[in-house]
Amino acid sequence: MATHMVNLDALIPREDFESISPGGDAQPSAIQNSIRVTDLTLEGFAYPVLRKPDFQRETANWTPEKVTALVRSYLEGDLIPAIILWRSTMSGKVFVIDGAHRLSALIAWAHDDYGDRHTSLRFFDNIIPDEQRKAAEATRQLIQESVGSFSDLSLALKNPDTVSDQRLRLARNLSFLSLPLQWVPGEADKAESSFYRINQQATAIDPTELDMIKARRKPNALAARAFIRAGTGHKYWSSFSESVQADIESIAKEVYDLIFRPNLDLSIKSADLPVAGRGYSADSVKMVFELVNFVNGVQPEMWREETGSRRRKGSNEEAVTPLTDDSDGSATLKFMRAVKKAAERIAGKTPASLGLHPAVYFYSYTGRFQPAAFLAAIAFVQELVNKRMLVKFSENRDAFEDFLVKHKYFLNQIVRRYGSLQRSAAPIQQMYRIVLKGLIEGVSVDGIISRLQDPDTARLPVKVITAGDHEYGRDFSTRTKNAVYLETALQTSPRCNICGARLHTRFSTVDHKIRKEDGGTGAPGNAQLVHPYCNSGYKEYLHASRR
Template identity: 25%
Template sequence: MSKSNQRYNFEISLTDFAEHPIIDRLYKADNQRSTECWSVEEIQGFINDCLIDRNINLSILYWKDINENLYVIDGGHRLSIIYAWVKRYFADEQVEDAPIFTNAQKKDIRLIRNNLGDLADFQKVCEDPVLKDKLKDTKLSFRQVVGTPEQARKVFRSINSDTKRLDKYEEFHLQNRGSDAFYATYACCYINDNRSNLAELQYERINQIIELGEEIHDHLFHTILLDADLTHGRKIGLVSELLNIIAGDASQNIYSNDQGRRVEELMHELWAVLCRISTPAKSIGIPSLGLHPRLYFYKDQNFQITSFLAWFAIVFEIDKGLMEIEGKKVNYKNFIQVRRSVEFLLSNFPVATAETVGKYGSGIKGYERLQTVYKAFICISLTMELDFDDEKRLNTFILSMCKSFKYINFNEFYLERFVGSYDEEVIHKVVGYVESLSPGKKNKPKAFSSLTKRLLREEFEARNHNHCEICDGLIYVDSTEADHRIALSKGGHGIIENGVLVHPICNRIKSDRSLAEVRADLFD
């Protein structure tokens, strides 16, 4: 956007605003966050003030580009409430052309309607001659800020001293405006406030992109990450890196030709991997691994962004057939075969995770190194059966990790004073595999150097939870399927006694076989 140098101030009465052509040219400026900070009581008070307060402040500060689009710099919340009021959203959340409101928003709208009565309906208010005259006299006063967008931001901050700057993740996102990743991230992170930017794609399936973004947002941040306390900017940074894992530099494509389709496909790729990690509220037919967040992505009640990125990358590689060990592709069946062993290592050897993050950093700085550690867990589990009551196998595991990752704390003790038997062949395979891996050469923005955010939750002990009867892996109850112990095709009934919760992908592998048959196929 280029700067405008001619100031244009004007006023619009509230009665004229609903049908005014300016509505189609109003946008929220980039320097304003997507927020819903006004409470129900504040909204009700504001509407009442519009009807009775002769000195109500309806001043709107805006910046205009060369295409005559108006970007609201200050007064966006006031303008949004007036827009919803005149469009009758408060009177009927299902009115024609109304957006798709969330359940929480519907609850607030109904509360406002119940408290305000007929005053919530702008159309009915205008039927009252006295109130209509008041609304005609009440003006929205638009005041233009000229110059560059940054100059407009400085003016905004000068009159709002408590306004915070965008954080580095938001700044980086806006600097990459126009790329496929920019639009995909906008759809996933700016919920209820993304249509104006996505409209730039000029794509006939924009509604589908918006709906998909909402599904990704809810599934990622609520189901998988358990409402981890991430700021808006850090959510943007996380989604940007997930898109980078999937598409690399291709996600920064800025060519407008067919861009809408590319953005939708990129989002579907992200959605598919997230659905492999955990089952969404509305299943799309992709059997998930049902990874338990508390074991895979949390430590000491704190969400670990590095672990999540590492496991997301591993699931993506398995899904695309990109993960290999000793020249053999690792598929979901292979992972299920060793899942219990991998989860045992995650639970009982947190030092591997802690020391890797401590040495290489959290978030984007360290997740590829941590991904290598988790791949080593998979390699060890595929190469030998883990039984730490067996001294030789325990020794083999410890030496494999020591020689593969020389920075791990117990390294010096075991290398200098280690005694006992071990399997040299297994150690050689694991070390060779780890040495064959190296962090990717992707160009990642330094702005995403740290994404870790703490979350206080009830104390959780993963090993005390139920396990899948098919693979012995930890069960995450929000990402399971009910399986028939005796298959329907063999006379089984849909009763409690014949049901068992298993991982969705295990359920697919089991099919109509008995538990003994599928376990024999997996482990014998």
């Protein structure tokens, strides 16, 4: 089975239900009840007026196999559920209420664009992730093997003697088969309520996606949408001024490159890993939205629509101030800058960056990215800053990270107990606090583990396990291979020449062993690789303490 999903998001443009444009009119007395693939080509009459609601979730949840199966089902005349549409009298555009993936799969086949050709390239500003290209190529190959391309079948009717009987049969089916349509009557509010009701049946909208749809004009959802696609794709922020749009897209790309590069595949071959896992996945949407809310202190009751105006949830709770829609982009930029600052504290090469090694902090011992650990590290580093403990951390960083590497499976145990994302972020952060405090106080490793298990201090579900506690088959699984690669990479990882902890070369800086102020030169022999913060704050502290 394919690893990556096919991104068909570019093929049906988004638009506001209530947009006004020339061509709107009263509802016609009669409207077609089916649509053919030939209507969906660039030259077809139906395709130019097709739209998705501007809040529609990303059309990127089908595998190459599923796209191929849909196209084949259409050509075989199999029953395909009706596409549900709504026609705006204000613009004359036709909106897809249900069936965007089905319709997009057929459009992709007709255009030979599975997320990597002309329409998609324009939509994503020519920035197509490797995973997206791989999924597109896999789909194109499966389509070719299964039914043939749209252009091939179109030519088959004109040249029947050059194709197989099977392809000729499919080509003849193409000439008369169509998809059934159903229409939602009424105005824009009826269309939107129909969208929510219909899309919560069968394959329901993911709760995070639904939250982001309903909060689509609020700064947390706008910021998350920008980060997820590095500022490309549908511009949910297009109503803002051009300068604000440019700032949003610039920050989005910087943060995306910082946390999602290099691209991550299932098989780990080195320790050069992205700090936030795979950028091209369904899980990344949840993680990024949680990250934006987490960094900016936004709780669900502040932006979910049932919040209303200021209200109290209980007699002992403070009033909740609702998060309002962002009318000019200023709040979105504020949220995005906060995320950028937090990300630069753990990754990158800015002077304040601790340059945390992804393999140490964000991946389990089997090589699986742990979103909760990522959020926990963000919070833990911010706590170190607030409590002025960065120097203490740097003094004990080597031993701290050795503890995390040796007991990597503690992450899995905590996540299994508490759940994903923010539910486990706080317990993981608590583990970090206890470990660092124990090291500062000179407590042994066994003593620190006892503190983690002590019901009076943490009561974390951590248990020391040995190689004998695992059961393995005869062949090496992907998890086992990932574990071996990670362990080897961590054992051979370079070390910071100031604090002694593991160094991720992508987040390292070159430092003068003998400072320039003390006569040090730029000769190679006077150069050393260090963490950015060690090259600035911690080094200056060490120099001052020696006076």
